[in-house]
Amino acid sequence: MIRPVSLSLVILATAAAVQAQPAKPVCAALDVRIAQSPAHLEGRILNEALFEAAALNCPEIASRLLEMGASVEARNRFGGTPLNVAAARGAREIVASLLDHGAVLDHANLGGTTPLLAAVQASRRRMVTDLIAAGANVNVANREGITPVMAAAFEGDSRMLGALLEAGGDPDVQDRHGKGALVYAAGRAFPAIVGQLLAAGADADQVWGFDLTALMWAAGHANDAPAADGIEVARQLLDAGALLYRQDDRGRTALMIAAERGHLMMVDYLLQAGANPGLQDKTGARAADLAANDQIRALLQP
Numbered sequence: 001m002i003r004p005v006s007l008s009l010v011i012l013a014t015a016a017a018v019q020a021q022p023a024k025p026v027c028a029a030l031d032v033r034i035a036q037s038p039a040h041l042e043g044r045i046l047n048e049a050l051f052e053a054a055a056l057n058c059p060e061i062a063s064r065l066l067e068m069g070a071s072v073e074a075r076n077r078f079g080g081t082p083l084n085v086a087a088a089r090g091a092r093e094i095v096a097s098l099l100d101h102g103a104v105l106d107h108a109n110l111g112g113t114t115p116l117l118a119a120v121q122a123s124r125r126r127m128v129t130d131l132i133a134a135g136a137n138v139n140v141a142n143r144e145g146i147t148p149v150m151a152a153a154f155e156g157d158s159r160m161l162g163a164l165l166e167a168g169g170d171p172d173v174q175d176r177h178g179k180g181a182l183v184y185a186a187g188r189a190f191p192a193i194v195g196q197l198l199a200a201g202a203d204a205d206q207v208w209g210f211d212l213t214a215l216m217w218a219a220g221h222a223n224d225a226p227a228a229d230g231i232e233v234a235r236q237l238l239d240a241g242a243l244l245y246r247q248d249d250r251g252r253t254a255l256m257i258a259a260e261r262g263h264l265m266m267v268d269y270l271l272q273a274g275a276n277p278g279l280q281d282k283t284g285a286r287a288a289d290l291a292a293n294d295q296i297r298a299l300l301q302p
Helices: 007-015 025-035 043-056 059-068 082-089 092-100 115-121 125-133 148-155 158-166 181-187 191-199 214-219 227-239 254-261 264-272 294-300
Strands: none
Touching: 025 043, 025 059, 043 059, 043 082, 043 092, 059 092, 082 092, 082 115, 092 125, 115 125, 115 148, 125 158, 148 158, 148 181, 148 191, 158 191, 181 191, 181 214, 181 227, 191 227, 214 227, 214 254, 214 264, 227 264, 254 264, 254 294, 264 294
């Protein structure tokens, strides 16, 4: 288990060794607008300025606003706090300051997104590492059931996924649509991600929403994925115990799905792996009947 540490020690100590740079133009402009506000700056104006400083990654301004009374508990129209905004921006120094001022590490906005999930979805690798080190809960799902592990798998980011799994991320949890991290990775044909999830204990033959398996998702992988990657994912899943004969709620097998999607190389691979082209779906159709083109249809003929 990773022990929470102060982000000030992780971030600000290294930042102190970096030579000061001129203020970014956007930060300078924000500073001018703040200076032109009423001298007795009201709380609401302070909080709005803090959100903007977080969004623009202006750490000096954010620190000054916090000292002036800006609230770490302020909410924007999405129900997020400055920490949610700063995490998505990858504003590491600001996140450190906010946490040191008592910001809630796992605050979820109206959509259920925590700072950690926001950082994962924005591909902020260092921010993800910082939040995990600070003790963020890696298994909090948003209202759609998406967890940080699922988001990292969908993005195909093995480094983020590795950090989340090491911190206790669950590889088998399902979202509201009956999909999980393994399904997302298989459907996008990410061999490295599938390998990580299987190594973490993900069930290669788990049945997900609509009775689909990860092998079925790999068989019908995204069209922009290299065919070789889709086949490698299928191989990994079969080696880990996935079953070729499983059928979804329509009665479709991985072979039928690959044929219908027009994935010639996948059809050939699954046939060589032992897939049965004679199985029928609930309408009585076989893989050859569903084939997207004559080349696949010929491959499936007895």
